[in-house]
Amino acid sequence: MLCLSAIAAPSARAAESAAVTTDHDAVTLVTDQQGWAPGRALGVGLRLKLAPGWHTYWSNPGDAGEPATIAVTASGGGAGQTGTIIWPVPQRLPEGPLMSYAYTGDVLLPLKLVPTAASANDGAPLVIKATAEWLACATVCVPEQGTFSITLPAGPATASPQASPEAGLFEAAREAAPxxxxxxxxxxxxxxxxxxxxxxxxxxxxxxxxxxxxxxxxxxxxxxxxxxxxxxxxxxxxxxxxxxxxxxxxxxxxxxxxxxxxxxxxxxxxxGMPVPGGAGSTAGIPRMLGLALLGGLILNLMPCVFPVLAMKAMALSKLSGLARREQRLSALFYTAGILVAFGALGGLTLGLRAAGSSVGWGFQFQSLAFVAATCWLLFLVGLNLVGAFEVGGSLTGAGQGLASRRGHVGDFATGLLAVLVATPCTAPFMAGALAGALGAPALVGMSVFLTMGLGLALPYLLFACIPRLASSLPRPGVWMDILKQAMAFPIFAACAWLAWVASTEGGSAGVLTVAAGLVLLGTAAWLFGLSQRLAMSSAGTEGVRGTRFAGFLSLAFLLAALAMLPGLGKASSNGGQNAQASDGWEAFSEPKLASLRQSGRPVLVDMSAAWCVSCLVNERIAFQSASVRAAFAEHHVALLKGDWTLRDEAITRFLQAHGRDGVPFYIYYPAGADGQVWPQILTPNLVLHAIDATRAQ
Missing domain, CATH: 2.60.40 (Immunoglobulin-like)
Known part of the structure; x- marks a missing residue:
């Protein structure tokens, strides 16, 4: 028996080298066959049997470590060269603040060897030698190395290879290989x-x-x-x-x-992001454009655009008193203003994305300076509507043609302002179009933005271009002046809302600056109106001097207000912070979401911002209703709120991961199920139905 064991031992050990053994591991060189033949592929690998608690590293070790290296040569009966290591799939091993990609337990790092033989050496054994270096790590890392050798006997080239005892390791590695x-x-x-x-x-x-x-x-x-x-x-x-x-x-x-x-x-x-319809495909572009047109059309009904509706109501009231040509020109200039604004906003957004910045729809409202400038601009519009000063009239009695041209400039400016105020909202159907636009090539992206602008302008275009609609409007009269003044108050309400947005972004210091700017601009507007009235009623040198002096003071107050804008950026970074969730809501974070889902609780994620009027309306109407709050409590729904008022990279990434680039965004995760995206306009019944439907599944 001892003799038979001695004879069998070399054959049994032919496919595995002597081991390099430490307290951390036992490492050998192994093959998947017991013999070799010229031209027949041979599996060679470094086998590491790691002690419990120890690991070694993948080709990318992660934040620390080094991958193993193996140099294999073949000589004797057949020479041959190996390829690179076929790396198995690693594990993610957190190590404090670091992440490692590593292997534990029994791991094989395989390579392929194809021996070739000279005729003089046919039938000779194949000697495979390898030199390897690797790290064995636990709480400390120990660099290790070893030299290994295997001698395989020759076999006939036509015979099937004789599998080694380690062949199963190679087969498992091939099946699991990437x-x-x-x-x-x-x-x-x-x-x-x-x-x-x-x-x-x-x-x-x-x-x-x-x-x-x-x-x-x-x-x-x-x-x-x-x-x-x-x-x-x-x-x-x-x-x-x-x-x-x-x-x-x-x-x-x-x-x-x-x-x-x-x-x-x-x-x-x-x-780059894939264009909907597949890589390189244009099949999804018509759908994106259709969604953009529909989203822009619905944007007219969103709460964010209500302040602009006052100006559009005034513009529509004037259509009835204009000739057909003037009606169309008015609509075209208004549309041009919208398209220019959408084009500028789209170009800026796509440019920032191309430069590596994570921005989304409405990103400009994350700047306190932009919020203040918009508030001040709307305040001046309101003062103009109540008659504090005039814009567009002819102070010198110039001809009707000049006045008409100035009216078209007003139409163009109204279009610009409509887009400026509309951007805090994401209307239904806009989300898919925006996601596609921001991930598509620049030309496709700009087409989506411009189509969205066309949707916003479409109702006004229809009134101007269809005579029957325009003729249905009431005739001009005194009521137009009354309507003009009344429409100032929705504008002032928008200013109050923007001042509140400023409080969330810049704190008390930001609100004080915005309020001080309103005082300066109000004074500038009053002085400008005074200079206009003096120019119309006064004559002689004294009248001219008074007009110029009032105009100079008006400009000085205007410049004083504008000089405050740069300081608002600092106020935003120092005084403002994203609002903390409260009233049953917790602040959103991806680890928190993952933890809640793993615990088996249903989770509702609400992504909103203080400058998003639709978000505030949904929260007031849907989430604060007694029936909805009772349903949340009954079903133990965890409530997570992400506040995008100020720039937040984590929320931006979460939105983009779900194909969205703006707020509001709502996603509900039933217990143990995938997330369900809710509409952007919510009602209590819709929320209750969504929760009950998932409970019944």
Whole structure:
């Protein structure tokens, strides 16, 4: 028996080298076959049996560590060269504030060797030698190395290979090895990773996560919360200093199905977001444009645009007294103002996105200086409506043609102002169009923004271009002056709202600055109106001097107000902060959301902002109703609120991961189920029905 054991031992050990053993691991070189033949592929690998609590690293070790290296040579009966390591899928191992990508337990790092033989050496054994270095880490890291050797006997080239005892390890490694992705992959400048293609759906993919191929590209400790839809998976990533938004992004993506089976895909993500309809496809563009037109049309009915409705009501009242040509010109100038404003806003947004900034619809209202400037501009419009000063009239009795041209300038300015005030709102149907516009090529994106502007202008265009509609308007009269003055008060109400928005962004100091600017501008408007009246009623040198002096003082007060704008940026950064959630709501964070969902509680996420009037209306009407609050309590719904009043990268990434670029945004996660996006206009019945429907499933 001892003799037989001695004879059998070399054959049994032929496929495994002597081990390098420490307290941390036992490492050997192994093959998947007992012999070799010329031209027949041979599996070679470094096998590490790591002690409990110890690990070694993947090709990208993460925030710390080094990957293993293996140098293999073959000589004797057959020479050959190996390829690179076929890296298995690693684990994510948090280490304090760092994240490592590593292996634990029994792991095989396989390579492929194809021996070749000279005729003089046919039948000789194959000697495989390897030198390897690796790190074994627990609370400390220990660098280790070893030299390994295996001698394989020759076998006939036509015979089937004799499997080694370790062949099962190689077979398991081949089955679990990452394969090239069949899906299109994109990476946006803000780090949003998207996988698109047929076969991706919540029924086939339960969860997904990503390992970057190189270190320094993303914040590897940031939570990855995949959003899975039919045909796409989106994973929001947090770019790091090494992220290059204009270069392909190499990564390993792991998908796990509802049964727990996982598959790993190697991807090379193309810079930019995918255009709806597929990579390089234009099939989704007509749908985007249709949504943009419908969203712009509905934007006329959103609460944000109510202040502008006062000015549009005045404009419509004038149509009935104008000739057909003037009606059309008025509408065209108003439309041109809207399109110019949408084009400028779209160009700025797309430009900032291209530069790597995470911005969305209404982002300009996250600036206290912009909020103050808009408040002051509307205040001047209101003062003009009540008659504090005149704009557009001819002070010198110039001809009707000059007055008409000035009227068209007013139409153009009204269009600009309509867009300025409308941007805090995201109307229904706008969300999909905006998401596509901000992820599409620049030409497509600008087309979406301009189409949205056309939708906003469409009602006014219809009144001007269809004679029957225009003729239905009442004839001009004294009522027009009364209406003009009455329409100032919705404008002043908008100023009060913007002053409140300023309080959330800049605190008491910001409100004081905005209020001081209102006083300065009110004084400037009164002085300007005084100079107009003096110019019309006074004659001689004294009258001219009084007019000029009043005009000079008006300009001085105006410049004093404008000089306060730069200081408002500092007030915003020092005094303002995103409002803290209260009244049963908790502040949103992705770890908090993940924790609540893991605990089995239903969760409602409300993304809003103080400058979003639709958000405030929904909160007042839907969420604060007694029936809804009772339903939240009865079903133990966790309430998370994300405040986007000031710039918040985490909320921006969350919105973009769900295909949104503005607020309001509501998503409800039933216990143990995927999230359900709610409409942007809510009612108590709609909320109650959505909660009850998911409970019944």
């Amino acid at each position: 394969r090239p992705s069949p899906f299109a992959a994109h990476i946006a400048r803000d780090g949003t990773f998207t996988l698109t293609g047929a076969g991706l759906s919540p029924t086939s993919v339960a969860t997904a996560w990503l390992f970057p191929a190189s270190t320094g590209l993303i914040d590897q400790t940031a939570v990855q919360t995949p959003v899975i839809h039919d045909g796409s998976i989106t994973i929001p990533l947090k770019p790091a200093s090494g992220f290059k938004p204009d270069r392909p992004f190499e990564a390993l993506v792991v998908l796990r199905d509802p049964a727990g089976q996982q598959s790993a895909l190697t991807v090379s993500a193309t810079p």
